[in-house]
Amino acid sequence: MIKSWTLPALVAFSILTVAAAPLVGPHWIPPEAILKPVKGVFESDLFWKIRLPRVCTSFLAGSALAVAGLAFQAIFRNALATPFTLGVSSGASLGATLYVGLGFTFSILGFPGDVLASFAGALLSVGLVYYLSRLKKGFSTSSMLLAGVAVSFFFSSLILLVQYMSDFTKSFQILRRLIGGIQVVGFEEALNLLPFVVAGVAVVAGLSHELNLLTVGEDIATSRGVNVNRTKKVLFLFTSLMVGGVVAFCGPIGFVGMMVPHIVRLFLGADHRYLTPGTLAFGGGFLTLCDTLSRTVLSPVELPVGVITAILGGPFFIWLLLSNSSDRSFF
Amino acid sequence: MSEAVIEIEDFTYASGAKRILNQVSFRVGEADYLSIIGPNGAGKTTLLKCLNRILPGGEGTIKIRGRRLESYSQRALARLVSYVPQLDGRALPFSVDEFVSMGRYPYLNPFSPLSAEDRRVVREILERTGTLDFAGRRLDTLSGGERQKVFIAAALAQGAEILLLDEPTSFLDYRHQVEIHRLLRELNREHGKTVLAVTHDINNAVLACNRVLALKEGRKVFEGEARELVRKETLEGIYETAFLFVENPYSALPLVRPAESGS
Numbered sequence: 001m002i003k004s005w006t007l008p009a010l011v012a013f014s015i016l017t018v019a020a021a022p023l024v025g026p027h028w029i030p031p032e033a034i035l036k037p038v039k040g041v042f043e044s045d046l047f048w049k050i051r052l053p054r055v056c057t058s059f060l061a062g063s064a065l066a067v068a069g070l071a072f073q074a075i076f077r078n079a080l081a082t083p084f085t086l087g088v089s090s091g092a093s094l095g096a097t098l099y100v101g102l103g104f105t106f107s108i109l110g111f112p113g114d115v116l117a118s119f120a121g122a123l124l125s126v127g128l129v130y131y132l133s134r135l136k137k138g139f140s141t142s143s144m145l146l147a148g149v150a151v152s153f154f155f156s157s158l159i160l161l162v163q164y165m166s167d168f169t170k171s172f173q174i175l176r177r178l179i180g181g182i183q184v185v186g187f188e189e190a191l192n193l194l195p196f197v198v199a200g201v202a203v204v205a206g207l208s209h210e211l212n213l214l215t216v217g218e219d220i221a222t223s224r225g226v227n228v229n230r231t232k233k234v235l236f237l238f239t240s241l242m243v244g245g246v247v248a249f250c251g252p253i254g255f256v257g258m259m260v261p262h263i264v265r266l267f268l269g270a271d272h273r274y275l276t277p278g279t280l281a282f283g284g285g286f287l288t289l290c291d292t293l294s295r296t297v298l299s300p301v302e303l304p305v306g307v308i309t310a311i312l313g314g315p316f317f318i319w320l321l322l323s324n325s326s327d328r329s330f331f
Numbered sequence: 332m333s334e335a336v337i338e339i340e341d342f343t344y345a346s347g348a349k350r351i352l353n354q355v356s357f358r359v360g361e362a363d364y365l366s367i368i369g370p371n372g373a374g375k376t377t378l379l380k381c382l383n384r385i386l387p388g389g390e391g392t393i394k395i396r397g398r399r400l401e402s403y404s405q406r407a408l409a410r411l412v413s414y415v416p417q418l419d420g421r422a423l424p425f426s427v428d429e430f431v432s433m434g435r436y437p438y439l440n441p442f443s444p445l446s447a448e449d450r451r452v453v454r455e456i457l458e459r460t461g462t463l464d465f466a467g468r469r470l471d472t473l474s475g476g477e478r479q480k481v482f483i484a485a486a487l488a489q490g491a492e493i494l495l496l497d498e499p500t501s502f503l504d505y506r507h508q509v510e511i512h513r514l515l516r517e518l519n520r521e522h523g524k525t526v527l528a529v530t531h532d533i534n535n536a537v538l539a540c541n542r543v544l545a546l547k548e549g550r551k552v553f554e555g556e557a558r559e560l561v562r563k564e565t566l567e568g569i570y571e572t573a574f575l576f577v578e579n580p581y582s583a584l585p586l587v588r589p590a591e592s593g594s
Contacts, residue, residue, distance in 0.1 A: 206441040212433055222385045225409025225437035270424035
């Protein structure tokens with residue numbers, strides 16, 4: 001069927017994007033300057049120390065957000081569900097906000113304190129949503145969504161409170177973190193992110209059959225032999241860790257987890273054995289593209305990548321809501 | 332009675348304070364065809380869902396093939412018990428072939444594609460259920476009757492000896508009702524499947540099945556041979572409405588229909 005050429009096409013798009021992105025920017029780097037410095041070391045340094053690490057980080061972040069979104073949409077049988085809907089980003093943002101607002105400066109084992117605080121916040125919100133939905137019998141989909149929305153709103157109000165109490169400089173710092181962006185020097189961020197992404201993607205890929213059946217419905221999935229609660233728990237935990245890691249390093253980059261799986265589904269159909277690799281590739285390529293745009297659109301001024309994804313994602317979200325006709329009540 | 336495939340003893344299932352099933356006991360023998368009848372809200376669907384742990388828990392014991400239900404992993408249970416839910420019109424983004432293949436789940440490993448054996452089983456089932464002709468079509472383009480056959484095919488792909496069906500012919504036109512009934516009878520008689528079907532079609536229950544179980548307000552009110560059911564006081568006791576009995580020229584058992592008030 002269509003899969004025979006669409007999956008390679010998505011992968012090719014990502015490879016091309018990733019290959020071209022580090023060369024593009026306020027200063028164009030000619031490919032021959034990468035390996036042997038032509039006009040001195042400047043261009044090769046720019047490539048190896050700034051641009052390539054940034055592309056690696058954005059590729060990993062994009063893949064992670066998209067694959068997590070894919071899993072959540074299957075679990076919740078809802079094209080609008082992402083880990084962000086469940087409060088992961090507001091939890092991480094609250095962590096970072098408290099770190100800045102309360103004036104902490106520390107680091108543990110080489111991890112900067114703001115990253116650790118974001119990560120702790122993400123885990124806190126995941127734990128809270130998990131615990132709240134457990135209170136209602138059966139760990140149901142709707143109670144998890146509602147708990148997620150409630151936790152999101154609550155954390156957002158706390159963020160506003162901290163921001164309101166802070167002075168002008170701190171308030172601006174907080175705002176900057178809330179917008180999200182990928183500003184990295186060197187490969188440290190990418191390397192720190194890598195284990196989270198590998199673990200999360202491996203779990204989602206290993207549960208392809210289960211995700212297909214969850215798409216059909218929990219009753220059918222159970223009767224076919226899926227341990228639905230355990231599958232949901234494992235997916236929820238690993239994807240949340242993955243997204244928590246991304247938000248900790250890059251801030252909340254919205255809408256990637258919603259848009260990418262949806263676009264990939266249009267090309268590949270509904271089978272997660274193809275969707276997971278497709279989403280991995282396209283998610284990475286997509287965020288890399290967005291990040292390249294954020295560096296070049298208003299060059300030399302740089303936009304936060306979260307602004308680009310939100311500008312694309314907002315209208316997409318509305319289009320998705322409006323186009324949810326009876327024909328495609330799910331995807 | 333043949334060897335018991337399903338044994339239920341004193342089974343009670345409650346949702347909150349309400350007992351949906353109340354101390355239900357019965358046995359189902361090998362290759363039995365059991366109809367489960369009763370008024371709306373009697374607990375028929377709940378009973379089916381308890382038998383394959385879509386609804387876990389409950390008090391009392393359920394044994395499948397002599398082993399307690401809780402002792403099976405969900406995957407092992409799926410190899411013994413399969414389930415066809417009530418027909419709904421939900422959009423499903425899969426083709427018939429993909430959906431039926433997903434019934435092979437209890438035999439698959441992570442990352443592994445379908446084996447040649449899996450493909451052979453799926454193809455045989457598509458043929459047997461008359462769904463091969465539209466195997467490439469998406470589920471939400473099918474008619475109700477076609478969709479029901481596909482759901483039965485997908486359940487059969489599990490290779491389970493017990494088939495649970497929730498109102499398999501409600502909402503279907505007559506031709507599809509006849510086809511589904513014929514298919515179920517064939518599965519029961521020629522392939523030795525043990526069939527449990529929730530139904531409101533008493534006449535078919537009497538003609539097609541060898542045993543009937545009636546539930547009312549969560550309690551068992553009748554269990555026995557199908558022909559014993561067709562008695563005025565039995566049926567009127569179950570449904571609390573008057574029935575007309577019409578002589579059936581092709582059978583010793585009468586046809587039954589509810590008497591309309593005023594007639």
